[in-house]
Amino acid sequence: MFVERIKTEGLAQLSYLIGDGSEAAVIDPRRDCEVYAQMARERGCRITHIFETHRNEDLVSGAPILATMTGASVHHGPNAAGTVVYADIVCEGDQFAIGNLCLKVLETPGHTDDSLSFAIYDGGYGDGAVGVFTGDALFVGDVGRTDFYPERAEEVAGKLYDSLQKIVALGDQTNLYPAHGAGSVCGNKMADRDFSTIGYERHNNPMLQFDRREAFIQAKLEEHHNQPPYFHVMERINLVGAAPxxxxxxxxxxxxxxxxxxxxxxxxxxxxxxxxxxxxxxxxxxxxxxxxxxxxxxxxxxxxxxxxxxxxxxxxxxxxxxxxxxxxxxxxxxxxxxxxxxxxxAGRPFRSVPVIDAQEVKTRIGNKRENWVLLDVRDRGEISEGIIKGAETIYVGKLPEQLDRLAKDRNYTVMCASGARATIAASVLLRAGFHNVDVFLGSMGAWRAAGGEVVEPS
Missing domain, CATH: 3.40.250.10 (Rhodanese-like domain)
Known part of the structure; x- marks a missing residue:
């Protein structure tokens, strides 16, 4: 029996090749899915099943593509917002044999209505679950976001709480295999490692420490997550399947x-x-x-x-x-x-973006530089921990839709935590016709290191 983790950097997505003997299955394949077929060949296995923990919002599924490549069947949960045309529906209690490995389906809604987890058992050794693939229900150090159904916010948060109890009941010995790691937009505070157990999470995961369902629900209602517009595109594509x-x-x-x-x-x-x-x-x-x-x-x-x-x-x-x-x-x-x-x-035009340091920002603030704006493009959670006095705030992702707030005849210094997102934001401003733009390189990190004052946002 084997479990191979495949990590997709950038998205921080985790998918898996599992198997025993000559048979294998894939959990949550990504679109460029040749890697799974290659790994199976190297192990002398044939991929017979493909399982999706939910309809992904942040990436294109490779399940229908891999199914065409291998002849494997695809399995998806009930209650998806639409029909996943390339998959068979599986429900609570369904079981699949892959060699001596037994995979049991758990319905674990909350993150999405169609969310599943898959517990695996070693038929040749012991009775308890060896591991569980939790999708976006339970992460290392966090749990899934529940903001995709705002009109049902309390209901879906409660469903996630109930789903987590079902997962935890598999036992402390169970290895945890989530669909995302640290850096994913599907959670807030994941630990920066890709391995854990149910026992460790039960004792240490902050979101598993609530002894009352109502308190968990309230904590989820107070969270804030950004939702890029492309999420809706992913949801649509993942109903019908994408091309290779x-x-x-x-x-x-x-x-x-x-x-x-x-x-x-x-x-x-x-x-x-x-x-x-x-x-x-x-x-x-x-x-x-x-x-x-x-x-x-x-x-x-x-x-x-x-x-x-x-x-x-x-x-x-x-x-x-x-x-x-x-x-x-x-x-x-x-x-x-x-x-x-x-x-x-070749005689082609090019443009550069001036950069400034913390001392120059201090000077501009101290001189009350006329017609100058310090634009902070960090997210809401970062902003809540403090800003530079007088800074205006617009999240970098929402900048295109809020350009009307900004006058083009003003001078803008863009900042974030380090300068990376500020550079993206500066390019957005320049493309929109803003001419007087520079970047605070080092941004909040440099500001704090230089002893700059930080105040609560108004």
Whole structure:
């Protein structure tokens, strides 16, 4: 019997290949799913079943694609908001044999109505559950968000509480296999590790310490999670299934003449690091470093838009393409095959973004610089822990829809926790026609290190 964890960086998504003998199953496959077939071949296994813990909101499922590749059956929970056309419905108590491994279905709604967990048992050794795949119900150090049904907020929070009792009842010996790790948008305070047990979580997970259902519900009602617009796209795609990702993962090379031929109809997405973007970038491009695509592309890009990547290398472009296709952005025209010095040498325009440090921010505040705005783009939880006095706040993801709040004739210094999200926000402002923009590099981290004053938000 084996359990192999496959982690998708950026999304912090965890999927699994499990099996015994010559048979295997996959839990929550991602869209670029060749990895599961390859791992099964290396173990001499055939994938016979694919299980989904719920209809994902943050990534495109690879279940229908992997089913076509392997002939495996797909299994999904009841009560999905629509019919998952490529899956068979399974319910509480259903069981599946994979060699000596027995997988039992638990209905664990709360995060979504169709959420399932899958407990596994070793038929050749002992009676208790060996492990449980909890999807987005229980994480390491946290539990799933319950804000997808705002009109039923108390009801679904209560359902999650009940589901957690069912999971905990499997016993302290049970290994925990969640669908996400730290960094995922599906939880707030996950521990930065991908392994745990039910016993450890029962004693240490803050969300399992409530002895009253009502107190748990109240805690969930007080949470705040951001919901990127692309979540609804993922939910729709994951009812009908997406096309294979493989043809999309190697974007074609664009030299400058080729770029000129298609740039007018596409969104330019600069996937280089923030320092490279700040130093020199193609005017009108959106800064989305490769490692931040999963978290932020869904706020700014439409699924139907054509995209051109600006990258330092083919390797970087391919990594960006993979991250984009995992969340449903399929219209990649290619990537610009030139570094900024080559772009400039061809006589092409470029733009840089000035950066300032903590001392300059202090000076501007102390001098009450006229027509200057310090714009803090951190999220609500970070803002609640303190801001620099006088700063205006707009979450980086919601900046496009709130640009009307900002006058274009003012000077903006954008800040976040370190400067990375601030760079994304600066690129959004520049694309929208704001001309006087700079970035507080180091941002709140630098401010605190320099002994700057932090006040409660008004």
């Amino acid at each position: 990702a493989s043809p999309l993962l190697t974007p074609r090379v664009l030299d400058i003449p080729s770029f000129d031929g298609v740039a007018g109809r596409a969104v330019l997405v600069d996937v280089r690091g923030i320092s490279a973007f700040l130093g020199a970038h193609v005017p009108g491009s959106l800064a989305l470093p490769v490692g931040m695509i999963a978290a932020f592309a869904g706020w700014y890009l439409d699924e139907h838009e054509e995209l051109i990547l600006i990258a330092d290398s083919a390797t970087q472009a391919e990594a960006a393409a993979r991250n984009l296709t995992r969340i449903g952005y399929d219209h990649l025209l290619g990537y610009l095959n030139t570094a900024m010095p080559g772009w400039a040498a």
